[in-house]
Structures are given as C-alpha cells and as structure tokens.
Amino acid sequence: MTNTEQNPAPDATRTIENGLTLVLGGTGKTGRRVVERLEALDVPVRMGSRSADPAFDWTDEAGWPRVLRGVEAVYLAFAPDLAVPGAPDAVRAFTAAARDAGVRRVVLLSGRGEEEAVACEDVVRESGLEWTVVRASWFAQNFSEDYLLDPVRAGEVALPAGDVPEPFADAGDIADVAVAALTADGHAGEVYEVTGARALTFPEAVAEIGRAAGREIAYVRVGLEDYAAAAMAQGVPGDVADLLMYLFGTVLDGRNAEPADGVRRALGREPRDFADYARETAASGIWNA
Numbered sequence: 042m043t044n045t046e047q048n049p050a051p052d053a054t055r056t057i058e059n060g061l062t063l064v065l066g067g068t069g070k071t072g073r074r075v076v077e078r079l080e081a082l083d084v085p086v087r088m089g090s091r092s093a094d095p096a097f098d099w100t101d102e103a104g105w106p107r108v109l110r111g112v113e114a115v116y117l118a119f120a121p122d123l124a125v126p127g128a129p130d131a132v133r134a135f136t137a138a139a140r141d142a143g144v145r146r147v148v149l150l151s152g153r154g155e156e157e158a159v160a161c162e163d164v165v166r167e168s169g170l171e172w173t174v175v176r177a178s179w180f181a182q183n184f185s186e187d188y189l190l191d192p193v194r195a196g197e198v199a200l201p202a203g204d205v206p207e208p209f210a211d212a213g214d215i216a217d218v219a220v221a222a223l224t225a226d227g228h229a230g231e232v233y234e235v236t237g238a239r240a241l242t243f244p245e246a247v248a249e250i251g252r253a254a255g256r257e258i259a260y261v262r263v264g265l266e267d268y269a270a271a272a273m274a275q276g277v278p279g280d281v282a283d284l285l286m287y288l289f290g291t292v293l294d295g296r297n298a299e300p301a302d303g304v305r306r307a308l309g310r311e312p313r314d315f316a317d318y319a320r321e322t323a324a325s326g327i328w329n330a
Contacts, residue, residue: 078217121281180211193250197260199260
C-alpha cells in the first residue's frame with residue numbers, strides 16, 4: 042500500500058474544515074508528511090519552523106502569538122526531543138499560549154516508554170485543549186532520512202544495540218494517525234501507540250535493508266561510550282549524542298519490544314511492515330553506494 046493510499050479522514054468525517062492547522066516541525070520526518078496529507082485534504086496549513094513566515098522558534102515565546110493567530114488545531118512535535126531537560130516547561134508555556142489564542146485541538150507526538158515524554162503528555166492533558174497523544178519510538182525512516190543513512194550507504198552500520206527487538210514505526214503511519222486526530226472527531230482523549238507490524242532487532246533490520254538494496258550491509262555492535270565518542274568526532278552535537286546514549290542505553294531495553302495496536306485503533310487498518318518500507322526506499326535509489 043502506498044502512502045497516498047493510506048491518507049485517512051475522508052471529507053465525510055472531517056470536523057475541522059475551514060480552520061487553520063499549525064504543524065510544528067513541519068520540515069521534519071513526521072511533520073513534513075502531516076503537511077502533505079493535510080494539503081491533500083485541502084486543510085489550510087501553517088508551517089511551524091524557524092524558516093517559515095511567520096517563524097516559529099521554541100526559544101522565542103514572544104513570537105508564538107503571531108504564529109498561533111487564527112489557528113484551530115496544532116500538531117505538536119517538540120524539538121529536539123521530549124526527553125531533553127526543560128521540555129515539559131516549554132510544552133506547558135506553548136499550550137497555554139495556544140489556549141489563549143483560541144486553539145481548540147492539539148495532537149502531541151510523544152515517545153514510547155519514556156518517563157520524560159509522559160510528563161509532557163500530562164501537561165497536554167491538563168492544558169484545557171482537546172488532546173490526542175501519538176506515541177512512537179524508533180522510526181524506520183531513521184535508516185533513510187537521518188543519522189543512519191550514511192552508514193547504510195557506506196555498507197556498515199555500527200550501533201550499541203544487539204538482540205533487543207524494536208517494532209520500527211513508519212513515519213507515514215504516524216502522520217496518518219496524526220491527521221485523523223487533527224481533522225476528525227472520535228480521537229479526543231486517546232493515546233495511540235504507533236509501531237510497525239512486527240519487531241526486529243537492529244541487525245535484523247539492517248539485513249532486511251541489505252536484501253532490499255541487493256547488496257551486503259554489515260552490522261557491527263559497539264559499546265555505548267565508544268558510539269557516543271565516534272558520533273561527536275563526526276560532528277554530532279553533544280546534546281544529540283547524549284540523547285542517543287539515553288535512547289540506546291535506557292529506552293532500548295525491551296520495554297517497547299511488543300508491537301502495539303495504535304494504527305489499527307485509529308485508522309482501522311494494519312501498520313506498514315518494515316519490509317515494505319525497505320523495498321520502497323531501496324527502489325528510490327537513496328541507499329545506493
């Protein structure tokens with residue numbers, strides 16, 4: 042099934058039809074897809090990013106009222122991650138500004154299995170807005186649109202992860218669930234855990250990518266400290282390296298190993314399988330050496 046075939050919320054069920062929807066992180070992996078789907082439904086969209094006009098910056102509260110003017114619904118993707126210190130305070134300030142601006146509905150992109158993310162979810166629940174939480178952990182697209190792309194192209198992926206399985210979520214599924222919650226009734230107060238159809242270890246995921254790409258891609262397990270040091274040596278900022286250490290060293294402990302039913306509950310269909318993602322991405326040529 043292609044992404045265009047997965048778009049949810051047909052016109053007959055839409056309830057936010059003329060109001061403006063603000064998509065924070067509108068150029069990111071999920072935000073970009075949310076924008077594309079909303080535009081396909083003819084829903085007016087405002088991009089929430091530092092490069093947009095009006096610009097949105099999490100560190101510039103004074104600019105938020107202008108970005109929120111006329112907005113009815115918000116897709117709230119916090120950057121860099123809900124696990125970083127200060128995230129709950131920033132989310133609390135933003136949702137208060139959104140409520141004061143007349144925003145009616147918020148859909149929060151949250152983490153799966155992260156205590157810090159739950160704290161931000163609690164803030165959204167208490168905001169006075171109509172809320173939906175979309176939880177996700179590791180994205181399949183990290184192998185093609187993020188820090189794992191270059192290693193895949195180079196033919197060797199080195200990570201501090203071994204035999205713990207992860208049901209990699211497809212960013213398209215996340216966007217479909219978010220758009221349904223943004224545009225249709227029946228999703229208020231719901232927490233949707235979005236995962237892939239099955240769990241794979243990182244070595245298994247890399248092997249599937251190699252099969253789809255038609256070439257050998259090696260997987261090398263490295264120590265957590267060595268991985269962080271190598272990442273920073275390659276120019277990864279210290280705070281991002283710290284976040285990766287937290288995700289690999291704490292969250293990837295098996296707590297998220299079981300696939301969840303968020304896609305099925307929200308959309309009435311099964312989630313996209315990792316093998317489908319791998320085949321489609323390989324066909325694009327992005328993994329060619």
